[in-house]
Amino acid sequence: MEVGQLLDVLSRGLDSRGAKDASHIELRADDTIQLAIDVRDDRVEVLSQRSDLGHSARVLCDGSWGFAVSHGIRDIGSTVADAATVARAVGDHDDDDRVKLADVRSQKRSIKSGLEMPLDEVSNSDKLRFLQGVCVSVRNSDPRISTVRASYRELTGKRYLVTDEGTVSEMEVSSIYLMCTASGADGSRVGSARDEVARASTGWELFEDTEPKERISERLVRKLRGQLDGVACKRGSFHCVLGPRVVGMLAHEALGHLSEADYFASGAFAGKEGKLIAPEDVSMVDSPKVKDGFGNIDLDDEGVAPVKVTLIEHGRLKDKMTNREWAARLGCRPTGSARAETYRVPPIIRMRNTYFEKGDQSLEELLEGVKSGYYCGDVRGGQAEANSSFQVAIQDCYEVKHGEIGKPVRNLAISGIALDSLRLIDGLGKDFGMESSYCGKSDQYMATSDGGPHMRFLKGGIIFGGEE
Amino acid sequence: MMPQRFACELEARDAAQTAMAAAERQKCEEAEAFVCLTGTKSMSVEHNKILGGSVIRDSQVFVRVVDRGRMGVAFTNSLDADSLKGCVSAAKRLAKANDVDPKWCGFAGRTGPYRTIGGIEDESIESITMDDLRNGARAMVDSALAEAVGITVTSCQLDAVTRTIAVYNTSGVEACFRDARTSANCGTVSGHGSTVSPDCYDGRVSRSADIDYSAVGSTCASVARACAVSAEARTEESQVIFAPGSIGFPFNGLLSVILSRACSGESAIQKTTFLAGLKGHRVGPRQLTITDDPLTAGLVGSRPFDDEGVASRRTPIIADGVFRGFVWNSYHGSIAKRKSTGNAVRDLSTGYVTSAPHNISVKPGRRSLHDLVSEVDRGYLVWGCQGAHTSNVETGDFSFVASPGFLIERGAIVGCVKGAMLSGNVLEILSGIEKVGGDVTDFGNMVCPSLLVGGMKVTTA
Numbered sequence: 022m023e024v025g026q027l028l029d030v031l032s033r034g035l036d037s038r039g040a041k042d043a044s045h046i047e048l049r050a051d052d053t054i055q056l057a058i059d060v061r062d063d064r065v066e067v068l069s070q071r072s073d074l075g076h077s078a079r080v081l082c083d084g085s086w087g088f089a090v091s092h093g094i095r096d097i098g099s100t101v102a103d104a105a106t107v108a109r110a111v112g113d114h115d116d117d118d119r120v121k122l123a124d125v126r127s128q129k130r131s132i133k134s135g136l137e138m139p140l141d142e143v144s145n146s147d148k149l150r151f152l153q154g155v156c157v158s159v160r161n162s163d164p165r166i167s168t169v170r171a172s173y174r175e176l177t178g179k180r181y182l183v184t185d186e187g188t189v190s191e192m193e194v195s196s197i198y199l200m201c202t203a204s205g206a207d208g209s210r211v212g213s214a215r216d217e218v219a220r221a222s223t224g225w226e227l228f229e230d231t232e233p234k235e236r237i238s239e240r241l242v243r244k245l246r247g248q249l250d251g252v253a254c255k256r257g258s259f260h261c262v263l264g265p266r267v268v269g270m271l272a273h274e275a276l277g278h279l280s281e282a283d284y285f286a287s288g289a290f291a292g293k294e295g296k297l298i299a300p301e302d303v304s305m306v307d308s309p310k311v312k313d314g315f316g317n318i319d320l321d322d323e324g325v326a327p328v329k330v331t332l333i334e335h336g337r338l339k340d341k342m343t344n345r346e347w348a349a350r351l352g353c354r355p356t357g358s359a360r361a362e363t364y365r366v367p368p369i370i371r372m373r374n375t376y377f378e379k380g381d382q383s384l385e386e387l388l389e390g391v392k393s394g395y396y397c398g399d400v401r402g403g404q405a406e407a408n409s410s411f412q413v414a415i416q417d418c419y420e421v422k423h424g425e426i427g428k429p430v431r432n433l434a435i436s437g438i439a440l441d442s443l444r445l446i447d448g449l450g451k452d453f454g455m456e457s458s459y460c461g462k463s464d465q466y467m468a469t470s471d472g473g474p475h476m477r478f479l480k481g482g483i484i485f486g487g488e489e
Numbered sequence: 490m491m492p493q494r495f496a497c498e499l500e501a502r503d504a505a506q507t508a509m510a511a512a513e514r515q516k517c518e519e520a521e522a523f524v525c526l527t528g529t530k531s532m533s534v535e536h537n538k539i540l541g542g543s544v545i546r547d548s549q550v551f552v553r554v555v556d557r558g559r560m561g562v563a564f565t566n567s568l569d570a571d572s573l574k575g576c577v578s579a580a581k582r583l584a585k586a587n588d589v590d591p592k593w594c595g596f597a598g599r600t601g602p603y604r605t606i607g608g609i610e611d612e613s614i615e616s617i618t619m620d621d622l623r624n625g626a627r628a629m630v631d632s633a634l635a636e637a638v639g640i641t642v643t644s645c646q647l648d649a650v651t652r653t654i655a656v657y658n659t660s661g662v663e664a665c666f667r668d669a670r671t672s673a674n675c676g677t678v679s680g681h682g683s684t685v686s687p688d689c690y691d692g693r694v695s696r697s698a699d700i701d702y703s704a705v706g707s708t709c710a711s712v713a714r715a716c717a718v719s720a721e722a723r724t725e726e727s728q729v730i731f732a733p734g735s736i737g738f739p740f741n742g743l744l745s746v747i748l749s750r751a752c753s754g755e756s757a758i759q760k761t762t763f764l765a766g767l768k769g770h771r772v773g774p775r776q777l778t779i780t781d782d783p784l785t786a787g788l789v790g791s792r793p794f795d796d797e798g799v800a801s802r803r804t805p806i807i808a809d810g811v812f813r814g815f816v817w818n819s820y821h822g823s824i825a826k827r828k829s830t831g832n833a834v835r836d837l838s839t840g841y842v843t844s845a846p847h848n849i850s851v852k853p854g855r856r857s858l859h860d861l862v863s864e865v866d867r868g869y870l871v872w873g874c875q876g877a878h879t880s881n882v883e884t885g886d887f888s889f890v891a892s893p894g895f896l897i898e899r900g901a902i903v904g905c906v907k908g909a910m911l912s913g914n915v916l917e918i919l920s921g922i923e924k925v926g927g928d929v930t931d932f933g934n935m936v937c938p939s940l941l942v943g944g945m946k947v948t949t950a
């Protein structure tokens with residue numbers, strides 16, 4: 022079906038007879054192809070193509086949401102009617118509980134990706150050879166490496182949104198996610214490490230220019246060697262320097278989630294608006310567009326033009342990320358933070374690219390202040406809780422002795438209570454870096470980036486869950 | 490009018506047959522069609538308030554074709570003949586771009602009649618209405634809020650799901666089954682701002698429309714209420730009781746996350762499991778028996794055949810403390826020169842078929858959780874493992890925050906500890922098991938009781 026037709030079909034769905042009493046109707050459709058290639062060592066494990074064509078309707082009736090999903094793009098009126106029926110069944114609210122939406126300006130957008138090397142113009146064979154090249158390069162770097170896996174996902178196609186308020190958007194999608202993992206053994210010591218490369222709106226030029234196989238291989242091998250050669254981490258709290266990727270994970274997990282309006286009200290930040298929660302040189306934002314951001318968006322999935330949100334300004338808790346519903350509830354502006362993984366799920370409040378602003382110290386200056394402690398350079402996932410408790414698994418760590426980076430350290434996770442940890446930041450770097458991955462919330466996995474400068478924490482700020 | 494179950498089976502079989510016919514017309518040497526049709530009704534709650542509901546009808550078709558040892562996989566979510574034909578063509582095109590897999594041994598063959606498993610398709614689940622779910626959600630919220638002042642129900646999700654799976658292939662498999670489940674998950678916190686508790690979760694999943702929503706809400710809120718009293722953890726080695734959810738929840742249960750990968754035959758072949766080389770060795774006490782059990786009537790992980798159409802069976806993983814072996818699909822089994830144990834599990838994002846357990850069942854003991862607590866002089870009760878999903882599944886190493894976690898002194902819970910980390914290796918947990926509880930909970934992929942484990946490393950600031 023032609024693009025214009027698809028938008029027409031969606032627009033006609035807005036007139037469904039089954040939803041005449043709806044106060045809001047929003048229709049989304051995806052016409053996408055996901056290519057998945059997994060290579061282990063030199064063998065192809067997965068070569069698959071996933072074509073998704075489907076639509077969903079989100080309808081507000083009697084102050085409640087109804088959501089319905091169907092595959093294909095036929096019979097959209099029925100999907101709308103189903104969603105309205107569901108919404109009515111929820112009904113029976115007190116007036117205070119009725120969902121209201123903040124007003125927004127309708128948007129008409131047609132967003133093209135405009136890429137140098139569109140992904141569908143690169144053959145699958147070339148992609149296979151590249152991934153095999155990464156695996157071979159890693160494997161040949163160290164005889165202790167036993168297996169290497171490269172998992173590549175690309176998503177191309179279009180996503181559509183129409184609302185009964187006049188928003189009509191059509192967005193080209195072209196994203197890449199590559200996770201490489203390597204495992205090895207040195208005697209009885211087994212280790213593994215991973216490396217992630219992810220970009221929204223990119224073509225194959227990513228691997229030609231900025232992320233050639235040699236660079237990916239070098240990073241992964243360094244991290245794995247750290248696991249195989251590393252000493253055990255001590256248990257307890259230590260003076261430490263965290264690298265941009267770890268700082269990013271803290272920004273995202275420990276602070277970002279608590280600044281999502283739907284989490285804010287029941288989290289540790291409630292009642293702290295405008296209060297000093299960190300040293301005055303600490304600021305943190307969530308931005309819809311940064312260089313190489315995996316969380317970059319042009320329009321959110323409610324059709325709201327996204328804006329940059331200052332979460333912490335000079336140490337004080339400032340704004341929250343909102344969708345239209347929470348913006349109306351809190352009497353603030355919608356920030357364009359409503360995102361849905363696919364048409365199959367309703368949009369919820371999500372981060373885009375979340376990061377701490379830079380400070381003014383070099384890494385050497387930050388390390389100089391540490392007599393005995395640790396430097397954490399890279400992460401392997403994490404999780405946060407309502408009380409600002411965070412846990413981050415670390416896969417690239419070093420001892421620090423008298424301001425110098427020392428031996429690599431294996432296997433550990435760090436944790437803390439963010440509201441306590443933030444107060445113990447005692448240095449901010451003038452550099453900057455980001456990490457990109459998928460964030461899970463309410464069973465939806467969303468592309469996000471996070472980062473910041475190097476950051477130093479006093480003893481008591483970060484707990485190291487090591488082996489000794 | 491035809492009952493819904495027959496209509497769905499007919500639709501799934503028809504889609505599989507259409508895809509297979511297209512594969513034959515396109516002269517594919519070998520082909521397989523996997524069809525999964527689901528119908529989901531849901532109700533969600535946010536901040537004490539019923540937010541909305543949803544109905545989702547989903548269809549997923551994966552086609553795998555193999556030509557001269559080269560495999561291609563394609564997916565479509567449309568069941569019309571043109572889409573299915575296009576899906577076969579796409580799979581064939583990908584196969585051409587692929588390398589020959591010298592280890593390919595063909596799709597799994599027919600394994601005879603499948604066992605009928607009772608209690609996996611309760612027809613009353615099909616007839617659950619949005620009104621039923623709304624009333625369930627209200628009961629869950631009301632019972633949680635009634636548990637104590639200062640409780641907030643942060644989120645709840647109630648689902649009623651029916652599913653039909655069909656697997657057809659050129660080796661003679663023509664299999665289809667239908668099942669249903671209900672689930673209810675609740676998240677609560679107590680307190681506000683600086684005094685807020687960690688997120689406290691409870692959930693139930695069932696093969697029947699029998700979930701007591703009020704009980705889910707009140708259990709969850711009672712844990713949050715218990716968090717209002719705080720206690721100091723210290724850095725030490727200590728006894729730890731793992732409540733069922735801390736080890737069994739699909740995403741964040743420590744044993745669920747690690748064991749499901751560690752006992753996979755695929756991990757064994759790749760030597761990416763800490764269980765490699767331990768077959769026949771003691772890894773736990775005699776009272777520890779863990780079985781992959783997809784056959785017991787009424788369990789959520791039960792099913793008559795796996796995602797390749799191979800008949801399900803019970804497979805011992807650990808028997809009387811001794812590691813007995815891995816679970817296999819037909820491909821990885823053939824590489825290891827073993828028969829499939831009926832453990833093909835399909836990744837519904839890519840179509841890749843791995844070897845994985847369906848339902849890790851820990852043989853229960855007799856003690857209640859209360860009994861276990863009363864037997865600990867000083868230790869901790871872990872209700873949730875924050876960060877368990879970041880564990881290293883290859884080495885078995887973990888380092889998570891007990892959240893919520895409680896200090897136990899002289900056989901009683903003293904209060905909630907803040908930020909206590911537990912670290913170690915899963916083999917240390919297994920070998921350190923002192924007592925197995927009798928409070929079995931079905932999480933859908935794991936059925937387990939509480940475990941009392943000695944010698945756990947606890948770290949605090």
